Amino acid sequence: MKLTWFGHAAVRAENGSHVILIDPFLSQNPKFQGSVDEAARGATHVVLTHGHDDHVGDAVEICKKTGATLVAVYELAMFLAGQGAGKVEPGNPGGTIDLGGGVSVSFVKAFHSSSTSVDGKTVYLGNPCGVVIEGLGKTVYHMGDTEIFGDMALIAEIFDPKIGFVPIGDRFTMGAGTAALACKRFFKFDAVVPMHYGTFPIIDQDPGKFAAAMAGQNVIIPEIGKPFEI
Numbered sequence: 444m445k446l447t448w449f450g451h452a453a454v455r456a457e458n459g460s461h462v463i464l465i466d467p468f469l470s471q472n473p474k475f476q477g478s479v480d481e482a483a484r485g486a487t488h489v490v491l492t493h494g495h496d497d498h499v500g501d502a503v504e505i506c507k508k509t510g511a512t513l514v515a516v517y518e519l520a521m522f523l524a525g526q527g528a529g530k531v532e533p534g535n536p537g538g539t540i541d542l543g544g545g546v547s548v549s550f551v552k553a554f555h556s557s558s559t560s561v562d563g564k565t566v567y568l569g570n571p572c573g574v575v576i577e578g579l580g581k582t583v584y585h586m587g588d589t590e591i592f593g594d595m596a597l598i599a600e601i602f603d604p605k606i607g608f609v610p611i612g613d614r615f616t617m618g619a620g621t622a623a624l625a626c627k628r629f630f631k632f633d634a635v636v637p638m639h640y641g642t643f644p645i646i647d648q649d650p651g652k653f654a655a656a657m658a659g660q661n662v663i664i665p666e667i668g669k670p671f672e673i
Contacts, residue, residue: 444580446606447670449482450474451642452498452587454608455670458579461546463488464511465574465585465608468500474642477668479505486511490548490576492587493557494519494568497642503528514540514548518569519557536572546578551598553589555616573598581605581633581673588616588639595629606673607632610639611653612646619647623656634661634673 447455451474452466462485469479483505491514492498499519503526506513512530513523520533532540539549555571575598576583584604598604609626610616616639617625626635635657637650654662665671 445670445672446636446665447482448636448638448665448667449477450667452492452585452608452610452638453500454585454638455482456576456579456583457485458546460544461488461542461579462486463490463548463576463579464505465490466492466498466500466587467502467505468497470501471496472500472642474667480508482668483509483511485509488542488548489513490574491515491519492553492574492585493555493571494522494559495557495588496559498588499523499559506530512542514542516550516557516569516572518567522566522568536570542578544578546576549575549577549602551575552592552594553587554592555588555590575602575604577602583608584630586610590617591621591625595625599629599631604630605633607635608638609635611637611650612640612642614646615639619650619652620656623653626657626660632660634663636663636665
């Protein structure tokens, strides 16, 4: 399985038959300097954790250009379908969506919020989620934006994810210490990738605190836009 982190929470996961983009915040991402078209090349699915602009990002435009199917919680999927996203697969926490070829996406809990602003009015976009992707190789758990919570133990028991994308930026998500506690207490990850840091001045800039707190664990801090294999 090949993975690429584009900064913030944007991830590309692919295995030859499927190319899945998670939270493709690209064109407005100050840390992403590449081409959106190249980042989205061959996309088969766009998976969203929640409706904030720094996670939805270029989802609609990517779906229009590539024909990728949008996978999101019901309210968000319907909202973006109305903006021209095309094919959508709506779901909600507790549910699993079959993407074909033995690949699936499951929605799990996250503790955050989910909305956008339209003409100065706040639009509710359903529950925020984490997503678990199975069938690409090792099971991937992208936590989305969340705090630590005890039901992470159930996510570990049900899915046994081996690759974790973990928010560490503080203020809007877990900070470094709490994120490390979540990883060590609840999961047996083969590899942990910190995310949701350094994008904006208001959140933590350096993943070093997280790496230090995870001493002895396999923390991968990838270069933005550079693929790596797991």
